[in-house]
Amino acid sequence: MLQSHQQSLQEARVPIQRSGRREEGDPWHTEAVCRRDEAALFFAPSKEPTADRLSREAAAKRVCARCPVMVECREHALLLPEPYGVWGGLTAAERRVVQARRRRRDTAEKLTAPRGIAQAG
Numbered sequence: 001m002l003q004s005h006q007q008s009l010q011e012a013r014v015p016i017q018r019s020g021r022r023e024e025g026d027p028w029h030t031e032a033v034c035r036r037d038e039a040a041l042f043f044a045p046s047k048e049p050t051a052d053r054l055s056r057e058a059a060a061k062r063v064c065a066r067c068p069v070m071v072e073c074r075e076h077a078l079l080l081p082e083p084y085g086v087w088g089g090l091t092a093a094e095r096r097v098v099q100a101r102r103r104r105r106d107t108a109e110k111l112t113a114p115r116g117i118a119q120a121g
């Protein structure tokens with residue numbers, strides 16, 4: 001069974017709440033615009049029909065689009081990684097694509113990086 005966004009965020013110590021302006025040093029999620037009562041928007045119920053999923057995800061992305069911490073949220077979900085739900089305007093499938101792209105980029109950079117002096121000999 002999939003976790004609710006609220007449960008997942010609580011486990012990640014990232015509460016869904018709107019608490020106003022973020023002060024210097026406050027964690028990014030204090031400016032999240034998603035609310036606890038919107039958790040169903042961000043996570044799929046079991047056996048959700050495709051059309052319903054696409055509609056729900058589009059609605060969740062509209063919430064994310066007006067969120068001032070979308071970039072921070074997205075990076076959090078990519079780095080953890082969060083396996084389910086819409087985070088930072090990306091679905092789980094979209095995050096997997098970004099992660100795969102980053103892995104390919106990192107591999108290419110390692111392969112093309114100049115070799116160290118000890119290795120160059």
Ligand code: SF4
Nearest residue numbers: 032034064067073088
């Ligand atoms: S980007 Fe979306 S999921 Fe992340 S905190 Fe903002 S509204 Fe919530």
